[in-house]
Amino acid sequence: MKPVDRRSFVHPGHFIRRLGHRLSIKVAAAIVGVAALVLVCAGGMSLWLVLGAQMRTVTALHQLQAATAAERILRFVDELESHLRWLIAPSWSSTNEDDRRIDALRTLRALAPVSTLRLLDPQGQEQLRVSRLGPDVAASGADFGRTDAYRAARRQGRHVGPVYFQDGSEPYVTIHLGGASARQGSVVADVNLKLIWDIVAASHIGEAGRMLLVDDAGRLISHPDISLVLRRADVSALPQVQAALASSPSGDGTSLVAGRDLEGQKILSAHARLPSLGWSVVTELPRAEVLAPVYASIRLSIVALLGGLTAAIVCGVLIARHMIRPIETLTAGAARIGAGALDHRITIAGSDEFAELGERFNEMAGSLQAERATLENKVAQRTQELARANQAKSRFLASASHDLRQPLHALSLFVDELHANPTRERRARLNDKLAEAVDSLNGMFDAILDTSKIEADAIKPALSRFPVAPLCDALRVLFAPAASAKGLELEIGSSGLWIESDALLLQRILQNLMANAIRYTDKGRVALSCSDHDGQLTIAVTDNGPGIPTEMQSDIFGEFFRAPTPGQSGERGLGLGLFIVASFARLLNHTIGLDSAPGRGSTFAIRVPIVSPVAEPLPAGGLQRHASFGQGRHAAVLGDDPAARDAATGLLRSWGFDVREAASPAELESAPVDLLIADADGIAAGGVIATITAIRVLRPALRIVLLTGQTGAIQPREACADIDMLRKPVLPIALRAAVTKAMAGPAGP
């Protein structure tokens, strides 16, 4: 017996719940995992792109602001320049000194950043100086003509000198403007750059950003906190200033420069160069302000990611639950069906694969249920059949033992009578009676043996071609005495045709049919007829006995069936005759027909294939077995007790055997022997097996029956396992059965 799977004892609900949880967690985890992966990837990528775009935007914005601030500074200087240029627009000679002075004074008044103005004649000599604080000087004649600034201004129109710090505090620059033609004069203006503060302070750099203006040495020219300028704070070392000074004069930076302002606050910086002035605008933006939108994006992305994840978890759990529910239903249903509730049906709504699967489960359960019902029916039927067979067997045993006892009882009475020395006439009658009783027994044993052989599947039909006439003759000889004894008219027809069958089995079939017909017919006739139809020979056995009721006609071919109304003679068979008929006919592939009705007699017909005659007809002797089945066979009786030998010899001879007696195996040498009846007690003790073995070596085809007087269990050794052992005293019937079996079985191992 296989060990029981313990799991099948776990409560199905618990099992399903566990399964459901595991599965739903897995499904949910898978969905959430995929969603998270997608979200994180998409979020990361979009964040990366957004951050990149934002950084570019921020950079561009602040560079633009720096450029705008630089533009304002340039415009401031350009406006100064355009005002100042009015002073030298006319040719020097076309203006007089007074007009030039008045123009210069007006210009000075208009241009607040200019503290001193000088007008130079075309030769570069100072002809006028007006100042806000210093003395005005007319025609000092100071020669500027040789200065680099003057030459540069003459050459390029404008020269902006280096930034200097008046009294070490206020940033100033000197601007030289030269006329385009040689007839024009020049103007030199000292400009107080402190007044650029308006522009610098007005430049909005982000929310809290600011701009610095530095010269080419990194000195602070302007700053929203003018104090830093006035105290000449050193900004040249700041990385953003360094970056501005290091950048190419025309190009702006491509990215923001990280640094710290003078207060140490972290800033990001853009810059713009003013190449014409040699100055640079540097913007400083608090890092936090610049990165605020970036951080906002990151925060937004994280919030979106968390939101997405939450949605994924919710969806995942819902989907998992939704998916798991039919599986749970299926599992629960399968568990219930598996537990035996075949009438359980799984209900899953919808038309999806799960519903389909549920339907399949239901169909399977239905099939199982139907199958089980069929099986149960079959089992019940078979049980009933078995019970019926059992009953029949029991009935048979009861009747068979009674039937077998009848002739035995008669035999013992006759034997007793013989012992009483009856008269000669009486003895002759007794002999006939004895023979009759023995014949009766023989018939019964033959039937039992045939049945047992059929059940053992031990009969292999040997088909041959033979004429049907000798068979009919044998039957006539066989049944004429019985028929005349009952006063019945016996008609045996014949035919000159040849048929193909097993002669012995066919004879047994016809014998049984004939015996039944005679047995159940009290008066009238019993006939055997042959007729050919369509290449088949129909051999019919007809009687005008009581007939068989239609409802019984299907049962009569079963084992141990006996008609409830036996013939008046009281002679009964064992109920095996028709079973044997039907079994042999099946083996021979012959069909059996029955035509019968109560009161109208019965006709059993067997159809046998007709064949063309062959040269050598089968010897007729084979058909005489019933009369003396030992005829033509050689038997030997081996034993040291002459009385015992005599008894066995007498019996064997009465069955037709040619018998030879021997006291030792040596006496049997060279004698033809088909059957050996050996008295095991007569062979030297312990030598039985050796003897048998020796005999078998010499005569492998020898059929052997052993007799023994031992009372213990008979335990044949291996070498003689197939040999029947009979316990003494041996009844003739037992010996006959053993001999019949030995002769029927295959010769030797």
Place this chain on the structure above:
Amino acid sequence: MRNRRELLIMTACAAASRGIAATPGRVRRIGWLTAQPAASLVPYLDALREGLVEQKLVPGEGIEILYRYGDDRMDRVPALARELVESGIELLMVQGAAIPDVLKLGLPVPIIFVTSADPISAGFAKSLSQPSRDCTGVTFMAFELLGKRLELLKEIIPGLGRVAVLGNPHHAGSDIERASSEEAGHRLGIAIDFIATPNSGAVLAARADLAGLRPDAISLLPDGFAIAHRKAIMAVANEERIPVISGWPVFAQAGALCTYGPRLSLIYRRIAFFVARILAGARPGDLPVERPTQFELILNQAAARSFNLTFSRAILARADEVIE
């Protein structure tokens, strides 16, 4: 223009003012000390208060200004200064002649000076860019302008040969101003006479000097004293038929022929920046001394006519304002 400027100042000093305004419940006290009478400074103190409002320091709302006036008595200055310090002021603004005396006291509060003198030569600051540790302020650049005024006088008054410089000898740096005037006079070929007017009495006494010297013009050194006594001084000058030049519009309005000097209201307004920065924790030494960047020339046409003078085209070209 004015609005934009206010906005800019507010923006620039947002950090400083925020720290102050964000301290509710606590009144921060600052002191104002001058040796002059209150009347002499009214318009300028208004400018100062406007500046403070621009810096989000509204007097009466978290900040209190304690004003102390010496009423021309220099000897009262130290006591007033100590009194202010004892009142718990966090900084002291000192104007004019009181500055040297206050600085000598070594008060434990930051000091913002408001001077017409050169702070370096007066010893108020080591340099413009880095003044002394606990003292900074603004200057009106008086002495640089003295030569400029003489130059203007010479252009307005043909044949100008002698100018009397009238000034308060107690004024810090007055020696330098006097020297500077003499040096400019020498350069321009003008004889300079210095008439010291330490008090109102001296103003009247100056009349005799003027009558004796017969200068072609008077250069009145602009300071609190001059403002306080401008009417008396102008009266004396008019009686002597001597045109007066000085630094600030107030004198032109009082009858002076012309004035040339910085826009004082801007400078007073600028003081508020120093106040805000120092209250926010800045060291005075980190706040450079600031000088005016804007100057104005005011001409008094009526005065010119009374002296039979005509403003030339060149002078008019320079003028920022002509009073009829």
